[in-house]
Amino acid sequence: MSIIREDNTMRITFEEDTWKQGEEGILSVTDGATPFYSADTWKADGKNTLRSGKIMDSGISETTLTVTLSEDGSMTLSYIVSSEQNYDWLHVLVDGTEVLKKSGTGVSTFTEFSYALAAGTHTIVLRYTKDGSQSRGNDACGIGYLLFTGVEPPYAKKYLMTDFNGKIYTLVDGVVTEITDAVAADLGEASYFQKKGFDTLPTSEQLTSLTKPVLYRWSDGKPKAMTASVKAVPKKQTIRCIADLGHATIHGITQMTAVYTGTVTVSYSFDGTTYTDPVDMASFLDADCDALYSGAQANKKIWFEFMIEGKTSSLTNFVITYKND
Known part of the structure; x- marks a missing residue:
């Protein structure tokens, strides 16, 4: 040859x-x-x-x-x-x-x-x-x-993935899909990889769709170290809090201020169940304070959800200034 x-x-x-x-x-x-x-x-x-x-x-x-x-x-x-x-x-x-x-x-x-x-x-x-x-x-x-x-080894290769619970996943038309009848012992069988595995390294997005993913490869030849380039973005974080307007000295809201960076959105509710659609923090701080106070009169409370998105975003504080006697 x-x-x-x-x-x-x-x-x-x-x-x-x-x-x-x-x-x-x-x-x-x-x-x-x-x-x-x-x-x-x-x-x-x-x-x-x-x-x-x-x-x-x-x-x-x-x-x-x-x-x-x-x-x-x-x-x-x-x-x-x-x-x-x-x-x-x-x-x-x-x-x-x-x-x-x-x-x-x-x-x-x-x-x-x-x-x-x-x-x-x-x-x-x-x-x-x-x-x-x-x-x-x-x-x-x-x-x-x-x-x-540095050439691709001439081995038959198949891949499977697991998450932090040990569930086993494959790719079906590019979609990460759990193999519901799989057990841990299957990861030691070449025939299982050939039957259920996928052919190419998963993308960053496919890997990070799982929590604490582990990638398994079966090959017919001498194994070599696998390397992957993964781009991960922190999941959106949600902070929930309640403003209590029930004290007798509170007669309104004069202003709202916040110290934040990046992408922070706000939703609020007057009953703790039904929330408004999220709006960016800058728009919310310009909201009509009188209307906000009026909407809270039934329960004397406002429930807030602050959503922080991206690794450079943060929310340091949020302050409501009340009208008092």
Whole structure:
């Protein structure tokens, strides 16, 4: 096999050109007008290597790889160059940046080169160029192997989630759904994950819809650490209180003030059961104080609900100033 995947690595050798068929979702290959090809110009471990195409003066041989990494990793390759020194070159470009440029004659062994790659999709260009004059040696370059780390492991994977109560959840059409007949022992069975699990990592919103979520993954191969990027927003907080207007000295409301930041809304009730729709604090503080006092006459009380939303919001105090004798 020309492509061998194990854990998070992908090793490519070039005994024949079938490697150019790629790996779905991981590797695709595009040849230039004169591509690199499998040849016995050099041997590595007794196998053909990837040789630059035969070109004339001022020519270019080129093959491009597109590689997707699921985590931070690297590219390592072994190379050999037999060319006119300082005129005919092997170039390796990563995402448009040249990371390796070599020329030379009389080289009989392969040299290794490594380059770090971040998670994501990268374009790797293998290129051999000639100037307009002489040729030396084999007038070519060869690649012994390519090794990528950080690729998605080739294992069958399924996920399930639990909450703080130990209830087990899956995703149904993107919706977090409890598996009502599940028991804890099911989390130790591969067949249960294959039957009930979902295929991709849950989103931040799906995870945080559960209280104290735990994510479980079943894979057929060697497990690796999972990482997740989660954006969490504090739940809306509600503060409830009662203003007692029953004292004989209270004859009205002169004003209301509050010290607060961010998004704070207010609802109120004259019977402790039926509340008004929430309004923002600034609007409520401008409310008609006489009408508010008049509405409270049946029970001589006003029930308040203050709702604080977002991590930067706060309510320090709320003050009602009464009319007194």
